[in-house]
Amino acid sequence: MIKITSALSLVIFMTFVNITGALRIFRNNDEISREQIPKMEGLRDLFRAGNNDLVYIEGTRTYDTLRYGDSDGQLPFNVTFTDRLANNWKIVINSQSDDVTLVIPTGTQMFWFGGDDSRTRTGSDAQTSWAQVQFTYQPGSWWKAAGVRISFNGYKEANAGEWSVDTARWNEILDLAKKGVEITGAVMDQVAQGAAIYASGGAAGEE
16 A cells, blocks of 8 residues: 555656746757846946946836736747847746746847737837846736736846947857856956957857
């Protein structure tokens, strides 16, 4: 009886894990962990090292919800989008406790895909060049399906014309973060070197 009970408990536990799952993040089809995503303070430190900074734009905080009625509000929920510097992202919400925050380059609007609507638009201030975006599970109700709540906060670069992040530098920042490098002002030289390599037509990290 003890063996049967233990085996049954294991089956129940594994079934629970399978049902609840875990949040997954993909960038350009490669899966990454939340620890491999640049954090806001790290990026700000990087900008400060270049005599710049990221500054929150008052009044840009908005909330949108993607509803998944077409799948009867059943997990998982996929959210896809493309940042301003052409990286493709996919967030997979697998449980009601999933919660992740990203910092991405953006513009005056972002489009989110995956819900019942063909796309959901978030508009922002004309000065917006970056955003801190949070994705969380949103419960349903009698008249609305469950979904994903998107919290958006717009940021601008403090000193136009100073050190900034272009496509090459953003790719280098993401690649360094994926390798486990903490993004701070101390990695400025690596980012600058990576951008120079991209500009010359090579691949980042080549000798």
